[in-house]
Amino acid sequence: MSIGTTTQLIYLIAAISFIVALMGLSSPRHARQGNLLAAAGMLMAIAVTFAQPHLGHLGLIIGAMAIGVVVGVPAARLVRMTAMPQMVAIFNGVGGGAAALVSLTEFLGMDTKTVATYKVLEVVLGVVIGGISFAGSGIAFAKLQELMTGRPITYPGQQVINAIAGLAILGLVLTVLVTASTPVLWIVLILSLALGVIFVLPIGGADVPVLISLLNSFTGLAVAASGFTLDNNLLIIAGTLVGASGILLTRKMSQAMGRSLPNILFSAFGSVITATGTADGADRSVRAGTPEDIGVLLAYARKVAIVPGYGLAVAQAQHTARELADTLSKRGVEVYYAIHPVAGRMPGHMNVLLAEANVPYEQLKEMDEANLEMPTTDVALVVGANDTVNPAAKTTPGSPIYGMPIINADEAQNIVFLKRSMRPGFAGIDNELLYDPKTTMLFGDAKETLTKLVPAVATA
Amino acid sequence: MNSILEYLTIFVLAAFVGFEVISKVPSILHTPLMSGSNAIHGVILVGAMLILGHANTTAEEVLGFLAVVLATLNVVGGFVVTDRMLEMFKSKPDQPRPEPDQARGAPGSEDATDS
Numbered sequence: 221m222s223i224g225t226t227t228q229l230i231y232l233i234a235a236i237s238f239i240v241a242l243m244g245l246s247s248p249r250h251a252r253q254g255n256l257l258a259a260a261g262m263l264m265a266i267a268v269t270f271a272q273p274h275l276g277h278l279g280l281i282i283g284a285m286a287i288g289v290v291v292g293v294p295a296a297r298l299v300r301m302t303a304m305p306q307m308v309a310i311f312n313g314v315g316g317g318a319a320a321l322v323s324l325t326e327f328l329g330m331d332t333k334t335v336a337t338y339k340v341l342e343v344v345l346g347v348v349i350g351g352i353s354f355a356g357s358g359i360a361f362a363k364l365q366e367l368m369t370g371r372p373i374t375y376p377g378q379q380v381i382n383a384i385a386g387l388a389i390l391g392l393v394l395t396v397l398v399t400a401s402t403p404v405l406w407i408v409l410i411l412s413l414a415l416g417v418i419f420v421l422p423i424g425g426a427d428v429p430v431l432i433s434l435l436n437s438f439t440g441l442a443v444a445a446s447g448f449t450l451d452n453n454l455l456i457i458a459g460t461l462v463g464a465s466g467i468l469l470t471r472k473m474s475q476a477m478g479r480s481l482p483n484i485l486f487s488a489f490g491s492v493i494t495a496t497g498t499a500d501g502a503d504r505s506v507r508a509g510t511p512e513d514i515g516v517l518l519a520y521a522r523k524v525a526i527v528p529g530y531g532l533a534v535a536q537a538q539h540t541a542r543e544l545a546d547t548l549s550k551r552g553v554e555v556y557y558a559i560h561p562v563a564g565r566m567p568g569h570m571n572v573l574l575a576e577a578n579v580p581y582e583q584l585k586e587m588d589e590a591n592l593e594m595p596t597t598d599v600a601l602v603v604g605a606n607d608t609v610n611p612a613a614k615t616t617p618g619s620p621i622y623g624m625p626i627i628n629a630d631e632a633q634n635i636v637f638l639k640r641s642m643r644p645g646f647a648g649i650d651n652e653l654l655y656d657p658k659t660t661m662l663f664g665d666a667k668e669t670l671t672k673l674v675p676a677v678a679t680a
Numbered sequence: 681m682n683s684i685l686e687y688l689t690i691f692v693l694a695a696f697v698g699f700e701v702i703s704k705v706p707s708i709l710h711t712p713l714m715s716g717s718n719a720i721h722g723v724i725l726v727g728a729m730l731i732l733g734h735a736n737t738t739a740e741e742v743l744g745f746l747a748v749v750l751a752t753l754n755v756v757g758g759f760v761v762t763d764r765m766l767e768m769f770k771s772k773p774d775q776p777r778p779e780p781d782q783a784r785g786a787p788g789s790e791d792a793t794d795s
Contacts, residue, residue, distance in 0.1 A: 238720050239697060245716045246705040252766040255716050259759045262723060269726050275733035277741065284732070284745050285725075288752025296760035301768075304711070307761050312718050315754035321747035322727045325740050338684055433714050440717070443724045444694075448687055450727050456687055457694045458723040464698025465717055469710060476707060561707045568708040575768035586707075 223273060230268040231454035237261025238458050242465060265454060301573055302533045305566050306364035309432045312439055313357025319442035319459075320350030324409065326449050332400040339449065340400055344393050346445035347405065348412045353438040355416025360428050360435065363420075370425025378422060379486065385415045419485075426607070427484045429566040430473045434481075437466025476561040479624065487620075506642070509660040511669065514636055515676025517660075518544075521598035521634075523554045525590065527627050528574065531604015531640065533564050535666035538577035541603060544670055545583065547677050556583050558590030558600070558627045560608035591628045600632035604666045606644065610651045621649060635659040638669045712765045719758025725751035 237257050244254020270278075292311075299307050323346030330339070362368045392408045395401065423431050440462025447455025474481045518524055526541060545555045557579065563570035574584060585593065594600070602609055609629040612619040629635055635658050644650050653659060662669050705713055728751040732744030 234723075238723075239701060241720070242698075242701045242713070242717065245713045246702055246709060248706070248709060251709060251712055251716075252763065255712075255719070255759065255762045255766055258716065258720055259763075262719075262725075262755060262759070265723065265726050266729070269729050272730070272733065275730070277732050277735060277744075280741065280745055281729055281732050281748055284748035285752045288749045289756050292753040292756040293760060296757045296764070299761070301764075304715075304761060304765065307757065308711075308715050308718055311722075311754050311757035311761065314750040315718070315721050315724055315758075318724045318728055318747045318751035318754060319721075321743050321750070322724060322731050325731045325735070325743040325747065328740055328743070329734070329736065436714055436718050436721070440721045443721045443727075444691060446724060446727050448684075448691075450730060451683065451687070452727060452730070453687075453690060455723060455727050456690050458720055460691050460694035461698040461701070462717045462721040464695040465702040466714075468699055468702055469705075469714060469717075472705070472707075473710060476710075566711040566714070568711040571708040572711065572765050572768045 227268050230264055234261040234265040235454055235457040306361045309357045309361040312436045313354050316350045316353025316439040319446050320347050322446045323347050323449055340397055342445050342448040344396050346442050347409050349438050350442035351409050351412030352416040353435045355413040356420045356435050359417055359420040360432050363425050363428050372424045373421040430484050433470040437463050440466055506661050511672035511676045516680045519677045519680035523597045525558045525597045525600045527558045527602045527605050529563055529605020532666050533573050537667035537670050538573045540667050540670040542577045542579050544674050547674055556585050560587050560627050594628045594631040597632040599634045600629040601636045603638045606651055637661050638666050715762040722755030722758050725755050
């Protein structure tokens with residue numbers, strides 16, 4: 221069997237491993253094996269690529285890979301679980317950048333006089349999509365890492381400017397198709413990077429995970445485009461798989477937030493409502509309690525729901541939350557966690573964090589199940605969550621989150637909010653529930669207040 | 681012109697497989713799935729290696745080198761991050777549960793490194 225045939229065969233096996241891996245990742249039981257299988261497939265594909273005849277610059281290739289491994293592995297190993305979303309953003313961005321560079325470099329080596337138009341089209345698509353994904357992921361990373369504001373950044377004529385940038389790229393793409401001009405392709409790359417930036421600026425921090433999923437799908441398509449350019453089946457299959465499944469996943473995520481994808485991408489969500497929200501929230505009174513009061517309330521309850529949100533994650537309070545739950549269980553109180561599908565910063569993020577703290581799986585209740593229990597729950601303990609329990613989603617048709625499914629914490633007999641301040645949540649909307657007569661506030665960092673609650677419950 | 685049609689066929693079929701394969705995912709696995717598919721598009725590394733391996737000019741070498749570095753980051757970062765997320769889903773009943781006060785500062789737990 222020639223090396224060419226062997227290579228194609230191994231690429232096919234790698235492609236199958238990716239498909240099986242995605243199937244595995246769809247069920248909790250097989251998810252980890254799925255990921256390892258994909259890694260094994262990837263390793264095989266890389267190994268057989270090294271065996272290609274006429275492959276030069278082996279030293280450079282190995283050196284470049286060594287740099288990638290030395291930087292990438294520690295970064296991925298050491299990052300905290302709460303910072304996972306931005307790590308996914310950054311690793312997605314570099315993938316998009318790599319795809320753009322591969323397409324661009326292949327174009328530099330082409331004989332531009334005789335090359336077929338469809339070849340040029342493949343190159344240009346790889347450059348444009350990869351460039352948008354690279355720059356957009358960079359901004360998404362900066363927003364989540366809080367290197368820049370998480371609020372939507374808007375300016376007059378934003379949509380018009382974005383549209384003009386898009387049309388300019390389209391025009392230049394056509395120019396490249398006709399003239400096969402390298403300088404114009406460079407301008408296309410620069411404009412695509414710019415479009416990636418201005419496209420992401422108006423998207424608020426709460427919506428960034430959906431955006432990352434979309435950019436992930438873009439990178440997949442850019443990889444597929446590179447595959448067309450290089451006549452490589454594996455790149456086409458793997459890239460298209462990710463592109464197609466990424467689009468579907470993006471839709472599922474926006475459905476979980478009760479909004480449509482265009483609404484997320486183009487509405488600068490959360491920028492306008494903030495002003496009115498803080499204005500009428502200024503002079504209203506709330507009831508603040510001490511840890512001891514709340515300790516007693518919890519200790520003599522029959523059923524307690526813990527509603528975790530991003531505040532719990534940033535405070536790294538998942539272990540303390542479990543400690544409190546254990547203390548309550550020891551006193552015979554029934555405890556469960558009510559998990560909103562988008563609690564944390566990504567769908568499923570909260571489950572990962574709580575699993576890390578060894579929270580028993582049976583205590584985790586998905587939103588629908590938790591909402592059935594809510595009317596018979598004595599205390600809903602909301603730890604660092606806000607938008608996911610905001611009744612405005614049910615009662616205020618004008619509210620931007622109207623229609624989003626929420627945890628019905630307002631149906632519990634008592635509500636306790638552990639919150640750092642009265643500041644509105646990620647979506648920037650005031651929460652009526654904070655002013656409800658059934659509600660008690662306990663201000664402070666989630667981990668500190670939970671740590672105080674544990675002895676308060678034990679001695680109550 | 682024949683080869684482009686073959687590739688288009690593969691493209692269309694792969695798109696359908698991509699839609700089918702993740703149609704039934706519980707929402708708790710959305711994040712790991714996104715991360716896992718992120719690692720899979722790191723296969724662009726194969727393309728980057730071929731580009732650098734066949735580079736003729738300095739410009740191609742520089743761009744190819746950058747492409748290999750970025751693609752390697754995508755591959756290793758993607759798989760490691762996904763594995764760390766999925767590690768959390770392993771079933772625990774057969775292991776002894778650590779005591780609460782040990783669990784918070786236990787070596788190897790994720791928050792042991794923060795202050």
